[in-house]
Structure formats: structure tokens, C-alpha cells
Amino acid sequence: MDTAVKWDKEASKYQDVFERCGSNDYNKNLISFFINELGLEAGQRVIDIGCGVGKYGTMFAALGCNVSLTDISSEMLRHAKENMASYPVEKSFLCCDFNDVSLDEPFFKDGFDLAISTMSPAIHDENTLRKMSAISRGWCFTSNFCDWQQPARDRYYKLLGTAEEHTRNVPLMNDRISESIQIIKSLGYEPYTRVVDYNWTDLRTPEDAVKRLSGEDLPPAEFERNLNIVKSLCSEKGEFVDTVNTRVTWLYWKV
Secondary structure, eight states, rough: OHHHHHHHHHHHHHHHHHHOOOOOOHHHHHHHHHHHTTOTTTTTTTEEEETTTTTTHHHHHTOOOEEEEEESOOOHHHHHHHHHHHHOOOOEEEEOOTTEEEEEETGGGEEEEEEEEEEEEEEHHHHHHHHHHHHHEEEEEEHHHHHEEEEHHHHHHHHHOOHHHHSOHHHHHHHHHHHHHHHHHHHOOEEEEEEEEEEEEEEEEEEOOOOOOOOOOOOOHHHHHHHHHHHHTTOTTEEEEEEEEOOOOOOEEEO
């Protein structure tokens, strides 16, 4: 499946999470870090590469920053534009694959005081790290999971017999972080890291849990089988308590 099409299909789920959850302690701590550690303040220009539905864009706009958002998905950006509409700051949007886009685009010409990419595959190799550094006139910041524990989900997959297929590959994520650190050094910058906790719990109906964990297009017999497994894992209130305990590596450098 084409990458843009894939993320277009996911956009409504990301928007739903944005509307239901809003800000949380992790997001508040991250914004506080940008302000207190990286010197973010009103009037500065910020770019979010792989912005999704603009969650962080709205937080930057609330601080009075001028915000530029890019994403490979036009549907993600459609939501982002709507979510950003009420903020009286300068806003710009560009649908692109950051790996391929030219930095000669007018969108990038004035540079940015802070360039971020959080939990996104948009920044993933020497080319994208170099381009991210080139458009920043201050700090660059990326983040990725370095540990992931999701016990209820794992019990579900174990009962399905598909645990190995669905287990999140934490070693691979850590390898990518290590590679990024070495690339940043090779570009002549000093990388800094910080590891932080990021935990949350989603309460799902059994039907929603099956759709979330196994997809929405299951044949009826398979859906019913999976639904019975989920119900065996639900709380006394009939909810699937999907707790996620993670750790995230923040990687940042000044250009």
C-alpha cells in the first residue's frame, strides 16, 4: 500500500484520539522542556515534520508561535488545518514526503527556530536528519519509543496464537535511535538524549478492542471468535482495559 494512502486511512483514528484525549502529562512535560530547556517562546517559528493531525501544532500556536506543519498524508493535514483554524498565529501547511521534498520550496526559505518530528517515520536516515538540520536555525528534536509494555494486548495476541507477529520490535527502535545519534555526530552536531516515561490507559468496549487490535474487516466468524477472547479479558464492568507503559528517548541537537 502506498505510504500516503496508508496514513490517510489512519487519519480519522488520530483525530479521534486528539479530540478525546487532548493534552496529557507527557505532552505538557514536552512543551515545558521546549520552553525551559530549548528556549521556545512566543513569536518563534516552529516546524513539525510528520505532524499528523496537528496535536503539537495547536500547543505551539497556543504559546503564540508561528507554526508550519508537514505530513505525507493530505487527510492528516486536512484535520490539522481544522484543528489549527482558531489560533491567531501565522500558519502554513505542506503535503510532502520529507525524504524527497526540495528545501528550495518557499515553505522552508525563512528557516525555523525549532524543528521537531515526534514518533514519526518522516525523520529516519542521514538524508532526512541532514535536511532537518539545514532548515533549523536553532534546535532540532526527534523522539521514539525505546521500551513498550502493553500487557492486555499481549495476552489477547497470545490467546490468538499471534504474539510473535504483533510484538512491537523495541530492539529495532533502539537501533534506529543509536544510528541517528551517530549520524548527527557525523554531521558535526552534538546530540543530547533524555529518556522519559509515557504511560496511558484506554478503556474500550470489546467490539472496539477487536477492531483496534485485529482490524475492522474481519470475517464474521473470525470477529466473533476474537470477540469472545476479548470478553474473557475484560473487567467486571465489561471494559477492555488497554494499559500502555512506555519509555521514550528524546534526541535533540543545536545547529
